[in-house]
Amino acid sequence: MSSPERWTQPQPAGTPAATAARPTSEQVIAGLRATSEGGPELVQLLTPEGERVHHPEFDVDFSDEELRGLYRDMVLVRRADREANALQRQGQLGLWVPLLGQEAAQIGAGRALRPEDMAFPGYREHGVAWCRGISPKDIMGMWRGTDHGSWDPVERRFHLYTIVIGNQCLNATGYAMGQRFEGKVGDDNGEATMVFFGDGATSQGDVHEAFVWASVYDAPLVFFCQNNQWAISEPTERQTRLPLYQRARGYGFPGIRVDGNDVLASLAVSRWALEECRHGNGPVLIEAFTYRMDAHTTSDDATRYRHSDELEAWKLKDPIERVRVHLSRNGIADHDWFDAVQAEADELAAELREHVYNLPDPPTERMFDHVYAEANPVLAAQRDEFLSYMSTFAGGEH
Structure with a gap:
């Protein structure tokens, strides 16, 4: 497949493009809202109605087995997500970050990664974790407060997982720069890194710092932004004056917008981007x-800032249902298989x-483990003082 053109230097001041009238804020917001369907630049291979369409640059053939596998991934990940959400409501988890609706973006990107590639998540990438062989059980402890992963x-x-918003992008950039410095890029056997974050x-x-460093050092890094339309309670038009993928142009590398509810397009575009890197x-x-x-999380009330008609409109674009329709309509899977x-x-x-019901409370002293790679006398003294204090309570802990 061909690749989007790499950006050239901008035109000098004084050209017609540079002197064009600047749009008003109202025009910008209207333009963003007009692209609520993703715009003509949206890469799509499977419509919300389950129809397979083709793209001149990002078309990929999928076997029946691959299609069934992608569907299974999304169904299992969604079921795990819904169970975790219920467990939090029951008081078994302290917090949960739902991925409902974003399964196709995560499974598509996750399945595009090779075993030798590296992935850096935020805190919602349960689907990518699944693709890397990490059980949802391994994630639950973090949200119960019994471990850090x-x-x-x-x-x-x-x-x-990275809770600090955007910090994983810097971590991923440093890692990807290391891949380049160590000569792990340059051919079909090269490595790449993918980092996940939200709008x-x-x-x-x-x-933005990660964009700069990755660009000037040609780091083999795919920035995967899941634009789920809401930065907690702030809509996209409060975040940017133009589509997010176009921001890449200012840093000198390609930006692509894909239908994140289309697992086939998400996989195809992610696979191409990783190959580029x-x-x-x-x-x-x-x-x-x-x-x-x-x-946004189980501590958030989305009804306070978005309308139900918006939610209903997006339900018609459900990422799992479109694959189910495609499989059924084309005889790739039957009722027994779906059941x-x-x-x-x-x-x-x-x-x-x-598993969550039976997660043991960690020993108190574990908070001092793995703080440093080697034994530290100051930390050891703090641990001994703390454990001595805890021993004064009934049962030795409080």
Whole structure:
């Protein structure tokens, strides 16, 4: 497939483009709202009605097995997400960050990664974690407050969750620069890195600094922005005067907008972007145009800032339903197969529920473990003093 053209130097001042009248704020907002469907630049391979369409630059052939696998991934991830949401409401988790509605963007990008690639998540990337072989059980402990993440980031090639908005972009940039400095890019066997963040994070300085460093050092880094339309309670038009993917132009690398509710397009575009990076062509920004169907977190009340008709309109673009329709209409899967996937999803939910109910409280002294790579006398003294104090309570802990 061909690639979008790399950006050239901007025209000098005085050209017609540079002297064009600046649009008013009202015109900008109207333009953003007019592109609520994603605009003509949106890369799409599967319509909301389940119709397979083709794209001149990002078309990919998928086998029936691959299509069924993508559907299964999304169903299982959504069921785990819904179970975790319920567990938080029951008081079993302290907080949960839903991914409802964003399954296609995450599964598509996650399945595009090779085993040797590295991924840096924010705090909503449960679907990408699934693609990297991380069980939802490993995520639950973080939101119950019993651990900081129970997987090995090096082994899984998936970093621990990052709560500080946008900070993972700097971490990913440094890692990707290291891949380039160590000669791990430049051919088909090269490595690449992908970092995930939301539309709200694009207003953070960390993200812009990452854009600069990744660009000037040609870091093999895919910036994957899940534009779910709401930065907590702030809509996209309060975040930017133009579509987010176009911001890449100011930093000198390509930006692409993909239908984030289309798992096929998300996979195809992500695969292309990763190939660009592993061949040494520098970073790429992907804007996955999707929608957050649930609240920002379980501590958020989305009904306070968005209308129900907006939510209903996006339900018609559900990422799972369009694949289900496509599979059924084309004889790729039958009712028995769909029922088997649903049964597997329910079994997963039951396992998660049992796991969370039985998560043990961590020992108090564990907070002092792994603070430093080597033993530290100051930290050891603090630990001994703290444990001595805790021993004065009944049972030795409080």
